[in-house]
Amino acid sequence: MVDSYRPKDLKDALSIRAEYNPQPLAGGTDLMVRYQSWSGTLPLFTKSVMFVGHLKEMKYIKKEAKDKTVTLVIGGTATLTDVANNPDTPEVLKKAVLSIAAPALRNNATLTGNICNASPAGDSICALYALDAVIVIEKNGGSREVPIMEFITGPGRTVLGSDELVTAIKIPLKASSVNDFTKVGTRRANALSKLSFTGVADYKNGRIDSIALTFGAVGPTVVRSVELEKKLIGLSGSELKARIPKVIDDYSTVIVPIDDQRSTAVYRKKVALNLLEKYLKELSSHE
């Protein structure tokens, strides 16, 4: 049996976190399964727990404008349903969130929880890598912002300190005309990903102006190669079309999946590269 805390507000939560380092629990949809025990018995948490899902001051989604950049700010206790229903949520994130589990789970699970769980198969994480999301972290007397690619360091591992909490996720809202999020799982609802793919890109004056390509569940963290993306900036649609086999070759060296209970390395790699090819063909026909 472990202690549990129910802070009255965020300030209280940060004090409790600093003093006792409890495990934060928002929706509980990952943690209650991880520590599940027999029916009718308590879940077997290994350290104290702090409920945070009720903290109203983090239950928001808002737009912020600064220096010509518009940012979507998703509060730490906004649920996946809140994210999916928000009209400003980028298309790929909306699709990713709606591919997670089923309505009852999405009503309870939070986007922040999905990120802090840091699963390589986290569907929202694949989209958030492509959207250059930034994680807002607070502790008593300080705050910092960390790009999601630096926030997640391995399967289930993040840079979050034991006295810190994630209080929001910031997503810069950028022009993006060709968008794709595809999840491959055993069934449409309630399945964890075998793999997932996100592509976002935009043209300016007939040339690729921005592009992000990310792959979930094919490595210890979501895979994104900014270097390979840079090689595509400035190409026209027809130039990209001619380059597709080379791009697939390049990506076949960075996508190095493993076999596990959900899929095999061979299948994951083949399908990831097929999804990439399909997206690039679609993109090359737009310009």
Added chain:
Amino acid sequence: MKEIKFILNGKEVSVEADPLKRLLDVLREDEKMTGVKEGCGEGECGACAVLKDGVLVNSCMIPLGAAEGSEIVTPEGIRETDKGKCIIDAFGDAGAVQCGFCTPGMMMATEALLTINNKPNESEIREALSGNLCRCTGYDLIVKGVQIASERGKDLW
């Protein structure tokens, strides 16, 4: 152990329990709301579905402490209402019930769906029930039950 209060089917209740006890166990054992079923115990089957502050959730994944002060509605809380009776009759007439174990959760998912969309099409119904597993019916008869409830209950939701 801690005394935790919440609203259950419209009445305030107070439970003396570990805040990490699953809401599912509190409802079934402390409050004798056995309409809430345990299937998988890990959020995949929807047999334990209840409404929390008006939205559908799986009670097996919610520790009691996270439900403090919330309004919880179980199948017992809707079965005597006009909406509940409408769903029960529609499921019966459609033959949507075979072994019956998934039925309470299916009915909560139906209530949650019709509350936000009282004229759902078939794909919206299937999406709304996607977190509820049934091993008997093959789902078609349950979808039919929801359609009948939606037609008959158009003035209720």
